[in-house]
Amino acid sequence: MLGSSSVLVNNQESLHSEWFAGRIIDWQQQYGRCGLPWQGADAYRIWLSEIMLQQTRVATVIPYYLRFVDRFPAIPVLAAESEEMVLAYWSGLGYYSRARNLHSASRIIMQQHNGEFPHQFKDILALPGIGRSTAAAISAFAFHERCAILDGNVKRLLARYYAIDGYPGEQKIEAMLWEKAEALLPEKNVAIYTQGMMDLGATICTRSKPECCRCPVQAGCVAHRNGCVALLPTPRLRKKLPERKTTFLLLRNGSDILLEKHTGRVIWGGLWCPPQLDIQIPGDIESVRVYCRQFFNVEVINVLALPKFLHTFTHFKLHIFPLLIDVAVEDTLKAQETGMAWMGLDDAQCAAIPSPVRKLLQEIQKNCWES
DNA sequence: TAGCCGTGGCC
């Protein structure tokens, strides 16, 4: 009894998977996104696009992607370049460990795979910066391997389709979603199916205002049947973000700015930033004069407090108090002894700098505040 | 394993 009913269930599940995948594939071919610059490209470009697209929207990625492949058109070129240069082309995109891992992985590929992007799922997964879902996406798109992905789009889609309650970041919930993703995977056309799942999530089964009436799998969607689409997926409970303060010391010598390189796995790791104090300091010239003489060995000519602003990270808010400090420096090369460098404003804006620093440098250049 | 790691667009 048990055996035959189990076979029946398996048959039903298999038939359902076939129906589901067929609907997704048909929909993708008719309505899916096409013409994205990495679609149909080589494994290197597909890899790059998948990394850039982690936690980042397509529209944001496209200009970065185009500039990046223009400058680093193949893996050997990327591997031969410095991390600094790679970060400069990543500057503004955020999550800079992605760029450091990408660069590191390119050198591993040169050493361990003769410069050719690996074809085996386990080899792809072993590269830094590539987890289970990204490895599956590359395998499916570049090599047409039968691997299931589970990115944000697919999580949202499946959480609704099966009305799975609970935050998808939770391990138990995520395990259930992986199970569903694997079970639905078709035998053929995995690349089209995978792109279809992503595109359906991105354009129809959106976080807010999903267009269920245009969804190809609406007939099987449990959340739609139960009228709880808007409640799923369960949002994460978020604590209030802690707030921190920092003073940016924008030391200016003529048209040069003093920057220091953040090292290690810290916020903005590998990027150039103005020296910071993790408190708000008085902007009066005497306080700043004493501080700058002591720590930077420079004579302060003038101090101007620029407007404060807020920069929000994933896990804290940063109130930035910028001080534009005009100084006199005799030997600009001496800064190198302490891991700092004087850079011209134009050069600095081409360097690896985080977004708020770029914003400030542009402001300084535009307004030409006088000494 | 939960916290860490950016940025910008949306409502």
Place this chain on the structure above:
DNA sequence: TGGCCAAGGCT
């Protein structure tokens, strides 16, 4: 305005 969160991975 501010909270939310995107084609996640690492430790």
